[in-house]
Amino acid sequence: xxxxxxxxxxxxxxxxxxxxxxxxxxxxxxxxxxxxxxxxxxxxxxxxxxxxxxxxxxxxxxxxxxxxxxxxxxxxxxxxxxxxxxxxxxxxxxxxxxxxxxxxxxxxxxxxxxxxxxxxxxxxxxxxxxxxxxxxxxxxxxxxxxxxxxxxxxxxxxxxxxxxxxxxxxxxxxxxxxxxxxxxxxxxxxxxxxxxxxxxxxxxxxxxxxxxxxxxxxxxxxxxxxxxxxxxxxxxxxxxxxxxxxxxxxxxxxxxxxxxxx
Amino acid sequence: xxxxxxxxxxxxxxxxxxxxxxxxxxxxxxxxxxxxxxxxxxxxxxxxxxxxxxxxxxxxxxxxxxxxxxxxxxxxxxxxxxxxxxxxxxxxxxxxxxxxxxxxxxxxxxxxxxxxxxxxxxxxxxxxxxxxxxxxxxxxxxxxxxxxxxxxxxxxxxxxxxxxxxxxxxxxxxxxxxxxxxxxxxxxxxxxxxxxxxxxxxxxxxxxxxxxxxxxxxxxxxxxxxxxxxxxxxxxxxxxxxxxxxxx
Numbered sequence: 190x191x192x193x194x195x196x197x198x199x200x201x202x203x204x205x206x207x208x209x210x211x212x213x214x215x216x217x218x219x220x221x222x223x224x225x226x227x228x229x230x231x232x233x234x235x236x237x238x239x240x241x242x243x244x245x246x247x248x249x250x251x252x253x254x255x256x257x258x259x260x261x262x263x264x265x266x267x268x269x270x271x272x273x274x275x276x277x278x279x280x281x282x283x284x285x286x287x288x289x290x291x292x293x294x295x296x297x298x299x300x301x302x303x304x305x306x307x308x309x310x311x312x313x314x315x316x317x318x319x320x321x322x323x324x325x326x327x328x329x330x331x332x333x334x335x336x337x338x339x340x341x342x343x344x345x346x347x348x349x350x351x352x353x354x355x356x357x358x359x360x361x362x363x364x365x366x367x368x369x370x371x372x373x374x375x376x377x378x379x380x381x382x383x384x385x386x387x388x389x390x391x392x393x394x395x396x397x398x399x400x401x402x403x404x405x406x407x408x409x410x411x412x413x414x415x416x417x418x419x420x421x422x423x424x425x426x427x428x429x430x431x432x433x434x435x436x437x438x439x440x441x442x443x444x445x446x447x448x449x450x451x
Numbered sequence: 452x453x454x455x456x457x458x459x460x461x462x463x464x465x466x467x468x469x470x471x472x473x474x475x476x477x478x479x480x481x482x483x484x485x486x487x488x489x490x491x492x493x494x495x496x497x498x499x500x501x502x503x504x505x506x507x508x509x510x511x512x513x514x515x516x517x518x519x520x521x522x523x524x525x526x527x528x529x530x531x532x533x534x535x536x537x538x539x540x541x542x543x544x545x546x547x548x549x550x551x552x553x554x555x556x557x558x559x560x561x562x563x564x565x566x567x568x569x570x571x572x573x574x575x576x577x578x579x580x581x582x583x584x585x586x587x588x589x590x591x592x593x594x595x596x597x598x599x600x601x602x603x604x605x606x607x608x609x610x611x612x613x614x615x616x617x618x619x620x621x622x623x624x625x626x627x628x629x630x631x632x633x634x635x636x637x638x639x640x641x642x643x644x645x646x647x648x649x650x651x652x653x654x655x656x657x658x659x660x661x662x663x664x665x666x667x668x669x670x671x672x673x674x675x676x677x678x679x680x681x682x683x684x685x686x687x688x689x690x691x692x693x694x695x696x697x698x699x
Contacts, residue, residue, distance in 0.1 A: 237541055240698055262543040273534030277465045289457045290542040318468075 190215045190342055190374040191236065196245030198231050205231045207398035208245075213391075215341070216372040218365075220379060220389035224426050228398040229378045230270070233346055236376075237267055250341050263291065265342040266335030270350065272327045276320035280311055280330055283319060284337060291338035298337075305333040309363065325356035332363060343367070345377040349384065357381075361388055382419035392418070396426045454544045458552025459559065462523065466560040473564075480515040480568050484508065485575060487634065500636065508569075508577040509661040510633025513595055513653065516565040517628065520596045523557030524603015524690075528610055531697070546695035554604055554690065558596035565592045569664075580666045587672070588663035594679045595656040601686040608693035631657045637669070652682045 191213040198206040206228040213219040223229045234240040236247055238258045247254040250264035274283050284302045293301065306312040309329040319327065328348065335343060345364070349357040361384060367373045379385050385392060386406045393403040402409065402425060406418050413421040466473070488504045495503035530536035539549050566589075569577075579585060606619055630637075630644060631653035640648070648654050659675035662668025668675070 239537065239540060259543045259545075262541060267541055269534060269537055271534045271537075273536075273538040275461065275465075275535050277468055278461065282464070286457055286461065287538070287542070290454055290539065290544055292543070 190217070190250055191219075191376060192246075192248040193232075193236065194246045196232065196235060196247065197243045198228075198235060198240065199243045205398055206235070206242075209395065209398070209400045211393050211400060211403060213374055213376060215374055216368065218368055218375040218377075218388060218390045220377055220385045220392045221395065222378065222380075222382070222385060222392055222422060223395035227395045227426075229395055230346065232395070233267075233344060233376075233378065237265065237344055238262060263338065264340060265344055266338065266340040267344040268328070268331045268335050268346065268348055270346040272324075272331065274319045274327055274330060274334075277318065279316050279318055280306065280322070281315040283330065284334055287334045288337045293338050301337055301339075305336055306330075309333045310359075325352050328352060328356070328360065329363075332360065336367070339371075340373070342374045342376060345375070347379055348377060349379065349381060357384070364388070382417065382422055386418040394422060394425055401425050454548040455552040455555070458539075458549060459556035462553065462556025462560055466563070473567075476519060476564065477515070477567060477571070479518070480511045481571060483514065484511045484568075484572060488575060502576075504572075504576050505578070505665050506636075506661070506667070507634065508572045509664050510631070510657055511572070512565045512568050512592065513631070513633055513657045513660055514628060515568045516561045516592055516596050517599050517624075517653065519564045520557055520561035520599035521603040521624065523560055524554070524600050524605075525607050525616060526557075527553070527604060527607035527694075528613060528616070531607075531611070536697075540697070546697075547691050550604060550691045550694040551687075554597065554600045554687065557600040557603070558593060561596035561600065562589070562593050565596070579664050581663075584663040584666075588660055590676070591656060591659040591663055591679070594676075594683050595653070595660070597683045598652050598656070598679065598686055601683070601690040605686065605690040605693045608690070608697050627651050627653050630654070632661075632669075633657045652679060655679050655682075 191211075193212070194210050196206055196209050197204070209228075209232065221229055221232065231240065235242045236249070236254065238254055238261060242255070247261075249261045252261040252264065254261045275286070278286065281302060284306065285298065288298045288302065303312065306315055309332060311326065311330055311333065314322070314326070319330065322330065332345075332348070343364070348364075349360055352360070364375060364377075365388065368375050377389075389406065391403065391405055392409060394401045394409070402412070404412070409418060409421045409425075410416065413424045415421045415424055484504075484507060488507050492503040495501070495506065500506060527536060540546075579588075606616075610616060610619075626647070630640075630648050631651055632648075633653070637648055637654070655670065655675040655678045658668050658670050659672055659679065662672045662675070
């Protein structure tokens with residue numbers, strides 16, 4: 190379903206992603222783990238057509254992402270780390286917007302929106318403006334939205350970051366349900382190793398732009414002779430804290446708290 | 452429902468839902484109109500220019516359209532980092548459709564602002580001289596809106612945060628505005644500025660609008676219209692190209 194071969198991304202002198210290759214089969218739940226600045230987000234961006242690779246090949250559901258981006262985009266849904274909802278629109282309108290963009294036929298649209306909003310328990314808030322939603326609600330809405338066009342693959346970048354345990358449990362329950370019922374391929378990144386251990390069937394660990402190792406949680410624990418995925422991860426990537434370059438998104442996030450533009 | 456329509460609709464919904472923004476952005480044009488209109492009015496009249504409110508109002512309408520349209524294009528910078536743009540970039544739609552929907556939506560919003568300013572200007576004494584040309588006035592207003600909406604999109608596609616925006620405002624937008632004939636006639640200005648005045652789209656926009664509303668214009672209205680139309684098409688092409696190159 191997802192086939193990445195020799196993927197590389199260079200920004201001037203920095204090699205953010207260095208010749209990585211991995212495959213995710215249909216219906217698999219795959220986790221992509223790594224310290225800050227390892228190259229996870231850059232990889233996801235390339236796989237989801239937001240960033241052009243320097244070299245390498247990416248196939249999504251058989252579609253070459255570089256030759257055929259439009260087709261490739263139809264095959265996945267994505268829940269970004271930063272909310273990508275329109276705060277000034279209602280939950281229903283956000284769903285509808287997505288449905289139109291993904292060419293979901295009109296007669297089917299209404300039914301799916303209702304189904305999905307009910308699935309994430311937001312149907313009674315459908316006409317509320319998203320700016321009045323909590324972080325957990327926004328994330329649930331994003332998951333519902335990502336699914337409207339019934340994608341074969343769902344990408345999630347740190348899906349439970351900053352959420353309370355109840356919401357986190359719910360979200361993973363939704364995701365596992367989708368995986369079991371629809372055979373949806375799931376690709377996610379996270380820092381919560383306990384979740385990755387419970388949910389993922391296979392894991393790739395990335396550091397300094399390279400994949401260090403891939404395998405099931407048990408395989409990783411065995412090969413590093415540790416008891417938890419977190420210990421295995423720390424053993425493989427080391428304990429020093431990685432500094433990340435402040436990117437413009439961080440600058441804007443902090444700047445926004447101080448001053449409104451106009 | 453097509454992609455272009457829903458993006459256009461989104462711009463409108465966002466505008467109509469923000470009452471405080473509507474009222475707030477009317478403040479500056481009205482302030483200018485009243486302060487400059489009554490402040491410079493007597494001097495302008497004495498110098499033989501006639502009624503300053505009549506002269507000024509089309510310029511002020513153009514001003515409100517310019518800024519509203521520009522800002523709606525600039526909004527892309529916020530959408531870029533704070534997420535919503537990613538949603539549109541990852542969807543199986545062409546960048547061109549997204550850009551057209553946004554630009555026309557922003558232009559429609561700017562046009563609505565311009566019409567409100569026009570209606571409010573009646574309160575301070577502005578009068579349309581030829582009711583049959585109101586349609587033409589609206590056309591001029593819309594083309595000005597498209598031009599600056601596309602320009603805003605083009606600029607926003609190149610910038611990554613709001614820092615560069617201040618520079619653009621002070622060194623590009625304000626000079627274009629002041630050298631357009633919006634606030635004062637261009638006849639007496641130093642010859643050195645002629646080249647800027649000639650290539651400034653707003654010069655033709657203000658002239659066309661003033662001609663349609665008050666029957667006072669320096670160039671032929673048809674020339675204004677054609678030039679504006681041409682500039683609008685060029686900017687739409689440039690804007691689409693730059694927008695298609697955005698990497699988030």
